[in-house]
Amino acid sequence: VIHEGVLRHRNARYLWVALLLILGSAVLYSTQRGLRPAGGGTWQGYVLGTIGALMIVWLAWLGIRKRSYSSTVGTTAGWTSAHIYLGIALMAVATLHCAAKFGWNVHTLAYVLMSAVVLSGMFGVYAYLSFPQKLSENRTGGSRAKLFAELYALDNEGREVARHCSASINTAVKSSIERTAIGGGVINQLLGRDRSLFILEDAGDESAKNGLTNNKDQQELIAYVSNRIPRVDKGVEAPNLESLLLILCRRQAVLRRIHRDIQLNAWLKLWLYVHVPLTIALLVALSIHILTTFFYW
């Protein structure tokens, strides 16, 4: 997991490398004088362009390096630190290369894609710096696997206790376990949406279709069971309902953590679904940019 240590890797060595690179590029840029306006067509522009292109290829290489566990060339933390700082420096190098001249052409397309890659990467850095802490707090030091194991145990306990309750309670609890929605599609994961349902046999309102009632956050089921406690036989069913209520409340707490965990994890990974495809598109656009530049040579 990337954490603050990556940014401070070896006393933020790559931050200084990136700053030096930006400074050197700015000095080179400032030497563009005379009749020729600053831009990618001057020798300085070509040098900056070559540096930028090599940086893009090298930065993209990190994707392969991360999967090469046997590699002894540097550490993953070092590569990642360099990736972050030099990726941001690339924005400056590329802007100086084109002298901030943009148009409706493949060259600007490459620049736009590069900017999108860098921006998505910056979101990735933010995500890796902030979400792991939230994930850890939500799991209270445990793991997602533990939460699911706890949920499975509570499901079985809940089913068992509900079997000794009235038919309507048994149906409500059994159906709530069977229709507990966890995760799901992209939007549901990102929004942490809970579309759980349960069968309420004596549902009176019109909102319940075919007895199915919204059970978001398990709240309706808990309210239904707790409302039944004062109305049942104190000697027999009440203790069962009380134990059931306890199980349902514990289950609600576990489910809340699971929903939050899935949501945070989805946001933590989402940027990669933008960053990686855009990087590939950037490599294609960069190749076309170079090809067409020499086509006009």
Added chain:
Amino acid sequence: VKALIRYLRQGPDGVIEAQDSDATVNELTIGSAADRQIQLIGREVGADHAAIRASGGKLAIACRGRFRVQINGKSVASGSLALGDQLDIAGHKLRLFKPPTGFDVAIEVTLTSTDASEFENAFRTDLDKTWLSKRSAAWLLAIITLLLALALPLQSVFIHRQGKPTPIPSVDDALWSAGPLSPAHELAAGKKMQCLSPTVVRARAGHCLPRLPSVRRGSHRRLDPSPRASGNPAALCAVSPRT
């Protein structure tokens, strides 16, 4: 199908405990999801793994998607079942036994001890399990970029040669031009150009090229004197029909 499901579990004292449940359903579903009639959890068990159906007095099992089941030690995606058949799904043992009166099918389930945390596999809890795919998106974006930035402008070059207009005017080889001053003109550094074009265009230095269709390598040559050298701010793009 009126089914009797008998779960056999080994208690902490080593004694096997049986727990019966019944279900009246069209098909007996097996999987890790909580709403399956036979819930089995495990890394290799799908949320909706397989289903047992009765048809004409005979039983058959059919797996969903890529999942498989072992019937008497043989791995299959589907197959017919008979009394006494042993099924194995990710280590969980299922055995068909003679159903008591009133039941169409009776099945004994011996659950293997699995890590309860594998219950997570019953749900889609990761973006990797959704339609989102980095690989597909990368291919799509790469193809779109190749098409818009290379293939279509290249096609326009050939269309221009035939003297026809391009189908999409904004997507032609002008997209390849870096701007008003092409690198070729820049390197010519103030030389007067002769551009191979069907028309004569008088323009400021360098401003003729980008607007000409299909400007290609070698399609212009230097003429003297240089407009800049002579103090003339304009360049003459003179012309000969393309052959």
